[in-house]
Structures are given as C-alpha cells and as structure tokens.
Amino acid sequence: xxxxxxxxxxxxxxxxxxxxxxxxxxxxxxxxxxxxxxxxxxxxxxxxxxxxxxxxxxxxxxxxxxxxxxxxxxxxxxxxxxxxxxxxxxxxxxxxxxxxxxxxxxxxxxxxxxxxxxxxxxxxxxxxxxxxxxxxxxxxxxxxxxxxxxxxxxxxxxxxxxxxxx
Amino acid sequence: xxxxxxxxxxxxxxxxxxxxxxxxxxxxxxxxxxxxxxxxxxxxxxxxxxxxxxxxxxxxxxxxxxxxxxxxxxxxxxxxxxxxxxxxxxxxxxxxxxxxxxxxxxxxxxxxxxxxxxxxxxxxxxxxxxxxxxxxxxxxxxxxxxxxxxxxxxxxxxxxxxxxxxxxxxxxxxxxxxxxxxxxxxxxxxxxxxxxxxxxxxxxxxxxxxxxxxxxxxxxxxxxxxxxxxxxxxxxxxxxxxxxxxxxxxxxxxxxxx
Numbered sequence: 001x002x003x004x005x006x007x008x009x010x011x012x013x014x015x016x017x018x019x020x021x022x023x024x025x026x027x028x029x030x031x032x033x034x035x036x037x038x039x040x041x042x043x044x045x046x047x048x049x050x051x052x053x054x055x056x057x058x059x060x061x062x063x064x065x066x067x068x069x070x071x072x073x074x075x076x077x078x079x080x081x082x083x084x085x086x087x088x089x090x091x092x093x094x095x096x097x098x099x100x101x102x103x104x105x106x107x108x109x110x111x112x113x114x115x116x117x118x119x120x121x122x123x124x125x126x127x128x129x130x131x132x133x134x135x136x137x138x139x140x141x142x143x144x145x146x147x148x149x150x151x152x153x154x155x156x157x158x159x160x161x162x163x164x165x166x
Numbered sequence: 167x168x169x170x171x172x173x174x175x176x177x178x179x180x181x182x183x184x185x186x187x188x189x190x191x192x193x194x195x196x197x198x199x200x201x202x203x204x205x206x207x208x209x210x211x212x213x214x215x216x217x218x219x220x221x222x223x224x225x226x227x228x229x230x231x232x233x234x235x236x237x238x239x240x241x242x243x244x245x246x247x248x249x250x251x252x253x254x255x256x257x258x259x260x261x262x263x264x265x266x267x268x269x270x271x272x273x274x275x276x277x278x279x280x281x282x283x284x285x286x287x288x289x290x291x292x293x294x295x296x297x298x299x300x301x302x303x304x305x306x307x308x309x310x311x312x313x314x315x316x317x318x319x320x321x322x323x324x325x326x327x328x329x330x331x332x333x334x335x336x337x338x339x340x341x342x343x344x345x346x347x348x349x350x351x352x353x354x355x356x357x358x359x360x361x362x363x364x365x366x367x368x369x370x371x372x373x374x375x376x377x378x379x380x381x382x383x384x385x386x387x388x389x390x391x392x393x394x395x396x397x398x399x400x401x402x403x404x405x406x407x408x409x410x411x412x413x414x415x416x417x418x419x420x421x422x423x424x
Contacts, residue, residue: 019265022268023267025401066273066304110272122319128339133271
C-alpha cells in the first residue's frame with residue numbers, strides 16, 4: 001500500500017520539471033528534478049522500492065519528452081544502481097553520497113541522451129554542449145540536491161516509520 | 167436662611183464649590199486615566215485584529231491586481247493572434263496554451279493543451295502572430311507535443327526573400343538556428359528575411375521564420391552557412407495557433423533508400 005505514494009510524488013515531480021524547473025535555465029542547462037529525487041529516494045536506507053520508482057519516473061518522463069523513453073528509464077535505473085552502491089560504501093556521509101550520485105547520474109543521463117541524438121544524425125558541437133548545457137545542468141542538479149534530499153528523507157521516514165524500541 | 171439670603175455665605179459656598187470641583191476633577195481625571203488603562207489593551211487587540219483584516223484584504227487585492235495584469239497580458243496576446251488570423255484568412259487556426267516543456271535539456275519541445283478532441287493532428291504547423299513556431303509531433307486526446315523549429319532534429323525548408331534562394335534551416339541542442347545548403351553564389355546579407363518555402367510539404371509557404379544574423383562562407387566549402395535570429399521568442403511562448411486546415415505531405419516513401 002505504501003508503494004502507492006510513488007504515484008503522486010513522481011507525477012508531481014515530472015509536472016514540476018515540465019512547467020517550473022524546465023523554465024529556469026542557466027545558459028541552456030536545466031536541472032532534472034526526477035533524477036535528483038530518485039537519487040535521494042534510493043539513498044534512504046529503509047527504502048526498498050527505488051527500482052519501481054525509477055521505471056515509473058523514466059516511463060513518465062519518456063511520455064512527456066521527445067526523447068526515446070528507453071533513455072530516461074535506463075538512465076534512472078543506473079542512478080538507482082549508483083545510489084545503492086554508494087549507500088553501502090559512504091553511508092556515514094549521506095550528503096557526500098547524494099552529491100556523488102547526482103553528479104554521476106547526470107553524466108549518465110546526458111551521455112545516453114547524446115548517444116541517442118548522435119545515432120539520429122544530429123550534429124553535436126561538444127564544446128558548446130559541455131559549456132552551455134552539461135556543466136550548467138550538473139551545477140543546477142547539485143544545487144537542487146540538498147533540499148530534495150531533505151524532503152525525500154522526511155518522506156522516507158513518514159512512509160517507513162522506525163519501529164519503536166521498548 | 168436670613169444670612170444666606172443676605173449673601174453672607176457667598177464666599178464660603180464659593181470655596182466649597184471650588185474645592186468640590188477640584189476634588190471631582192481630580193477623581194474624574196484619575197478615573198479616566200484608570201479607564202484608559204483598563205480599556206487600552208482591548209483597543210490594541212481590536213486594532214491588531216483590524217490591522218490583520220486589512221492586511222489580508224490588501225493581500226487579496228494585490229493577488230487580484232496580479233491576476234488582472236496576467237489576464238490583460240493574455241488578452242493582448244490573444245488580440246494579436248486574432249489580428250494575425252484575420253490577416254491570413256486562408257488558414258484555419260486553433261488557439262492553444264503552452265502548458266509545459268520537454269524535460270530533456272537537449273530537445274526543444276513544448277506541450278499544448280489541445281489534442282485530437284480539438285481536431286489537432288500530427289504534423290500540423292504551429293505559429294504565433296510573429297511567425298513559425300514548429301509543428302505537432304505527438305497527439306493525445308487533450309494535449310499535444312510540439313516540436314519547435316529550434317529542436318536539433320527539426321528541419322525546415324526555407325527561402326530567402328531578398329536573395330530568392332532556397333536553403334535548409336536546422337536547429338541545435340542549444341536552441342540556435344542555422345541555415346545550411348546555401349549556394350556559394352547566393353548573395354546573402356545580414357537582415358534578410360527567412361520564410362518557409364513550402365517544399366517537402368511539411369509547412370505551408372511564406373510563414374516568417376526569422377532574419378539572417380551572420381553569414382559564414384569559406385572557399386573550400388560547397389555551401390554557405392548562416393545563423394538566423396528567430397522572430398519568435400521561444401522562451402516566452404504562452405499561446406500559439408495550430409493551423410488545422412493544413413495537411414502535411416509525407417514524402418518519406420518517395421525518398422531514395424540509403
């Protein structure tokens with residue numbers, strides 16, 4: 001039953017991404033709220049539904065976007081994989097893990113998007129892509145990481161309350 | 167009685183009355199002071215309540231002002247679009263509001279609030295009163311996704327009004343527009359108007375796209391290149407018009423296989 005919380009949260013995140021976050025540009029780069037949200041959710045110890053969240057968020061982003069739906073789905077699954085690997089290794093520094101997963105996850109998403117576009121025959125000036133789009137996008141995702149992590153931590157504690165110790 | 171009537175008590179009664187009035191004044195002033203002291207907190211409380219009510223009213227009025235300003239802005243946009251549709255009676259238009267953008271930073275798409283229920287079909291051109299915006303890429307019942315001409319996978323066949331030359335306009339991941347396949351002998355100048363040519367059947371002819379901004383020509387290249395400044399501000403798109411009586415031609419079967 002508590003898995004159903006994913007439905008409104010993911011829909012809200014994708015709608016916010018499409019309407020608000022997508023309009024806030026730094027050069028040509030924008031933040032990716034679903035990606036940051038997934039990274040934060042997957043880093044919570046008690047969460048065991050991050051894979052389902054990744055598939056649902058990727059499918060919904062693919063539905064909104066002109067990009068092939070496999071790109072966000074696979075990228076978000078890789079983000080969850082990264083998050084779970086970091087959670088075990090740097091569990092004592094959650095913010096460090098959050099920044100690392102956000103950074104690497106954004107690179108994975110951008111690399112897969114660029115690969116699909118280059119397969120479609122789009123010319124990609126790498127210097128412009130890096131300077132105008134990728135680096136500003138990574139920076140915005142990093143800025144979004146702290147508040148989103150705090151919100152998702154509270155959500156995880158609400159959805160998975162700790163058992164009372166007598 | 168006789169002494170009183172004779173005026174012998176006048177001074178005494180005056181002294182008495184004055185003393186009485188002085189004492190009464192003293193009591194009265196102290197009572198008023200005490201009354202003020204006791205009632206003042208109630209006044210402050212009521213004033214604070216009134217102040218809160220007025221602040222709430224001001225906030226509500228400010229919200230109304232913002233809403234009205236927004237409505238005025240939308241009305242101005244709609245008036246411009248109505249003027250545009252009257253000036254181009256050969257086309258039938260369906261107005262739609264832009265309700266979202268593509269979540270991917272690499273693509274330039276917008277989502278509009280009109281879909282197949284409103285007669286919108288894939289491939290229909292989308293314009294504003296200023297010029298060409300793009301074309302419908304995907305449709306569901308009550309919404310559609312529009313590919314902007316700045317999208318890296320978009321390709322528009324255009325003609326240059328002054329040079330009487332045709333070329334191909336392509337977008338980019340950063341949203342810049344570039345003219346390609348311009349013949350080397352074409353006389354192209356900054357400020358030349360770029361219009362759709364209608365070739366390929368993807369867009370109707372003579373829709374304004376933008377102006378030539380910068381021309382790049384190298385001797386060893388087969389074609390010139392130019393950057394184009396679009397007439398439409400794609401970051402401020404709010405309401406667009408879909409040309410619903412234009413049927414795009416799919417020439418894919420006619421294209422030679424690679």
